[in-house]
Amino acid sequence: MALLPILCFPDPRLHTVATPVAVVDVRIKTLIADLLQTMYDAKGIGLAATQVDVHERLIVIDVSEERDQPLVLINPQLVWASPERHLNEEGCLSVPGIYDGVERFDEVKVSALDADGVSRIIEADGLLAVCVQHEMDHLMGKVFVEYLSPLKRNRIKKKMLKALREEQR
Numbered sequence: 001m002a003l004l005p006i007l008c009f010p011d012p013r014l015h016t017v018a019t020p021v022a023v024v025d026v027r028i029k030t031l032i033a034d035l036l037q038t039m040y041d042a043k044g045i046g047l048a049a050t051q052v053d054v055h056e057r058l059i060v061i062d063v064s065e066e067r068d069q070p071l072v073l074i075n076p077q078l079v080w081a082s083p084e085r086h087l088n089e090e091g092c093l094s095v096p097g098i099y100d101g102v103e104r105f106d107e108v109k110v111s112a113l114d115a116d117g118v119s120r121i122i123e124a125d126g127l128l129a130v131c132v133q134h135e136m137d138h139l140m141g142k143v144f145v146e147y148l149s150p151l152k153r154n155r156i157k158k159k160m161l162k163a164l165r166e167e168q169r
Contacts, residue, residue: 001030001037004052008164009095010157015141016055018048020075024117028058028074032115035060036070044093046131048138051094059135063127073122074113076136082107088130090144098156102147104133 007014021028031054039047039060049058061071084106091099107125110132114120124132134144145153 001033003041004034004038006042006051006093007053009143009145009160013053014050014094014143016050017141018050018055018057018139021056021058024074024113029115031058032060032072040067042093046135047093048135050138057139061131061135063131072115073110076110076112078108079111080109081105090134092144094143095145095156100148102144104130108132
């Protein structure tokens with residue numbers, strides 16, 4: 001297992017649309033392990049392959065208190081969403097230190113392959129539903145700040161670029 005570098009907004013690679021995983025093989029299983037290790041190390045609850053510059057439809061999530069219930073979704077597709085939506089405060093490992101409100105469906109059902117390549121339907125509500133939608137956005141090349149007003153988004157972009165410049169000194 002290896003820790004992978006996480007891309008930070010406004011890196012243009014975060015806007016790459018991911019392609020489907022063709023086969024769940026040793027390479028994908030290694031990537032799953034690396035994504036989980038990277039997510040846990042960064043104290044996150046979800047991570048999409050896009051965020052580590054691998055543009056395949058793969059996400060890992062763990063919203064459990066004990067951080068011991070990893071969920072792997074390969075080639076996830078939204079099959080149902082509740083009509084109810086709520087504003088939830090979100091953060092992102094690709095936009096460290098920034099939190100803001102994003103409206104999401106309260107409940108979703110997602111079809112995906114698990115870590116063994118078995119097709120499953122995942123029913124999610126609460127924090128898990130928010131996380132699934134957030135990570136699936138990454139696979140479509142969308143970062144949560146894009147739901148915010150242009151003014152907020154530009155402020156965040158300037159803040160992130162300033163932090164990057166300071167880090168490179």
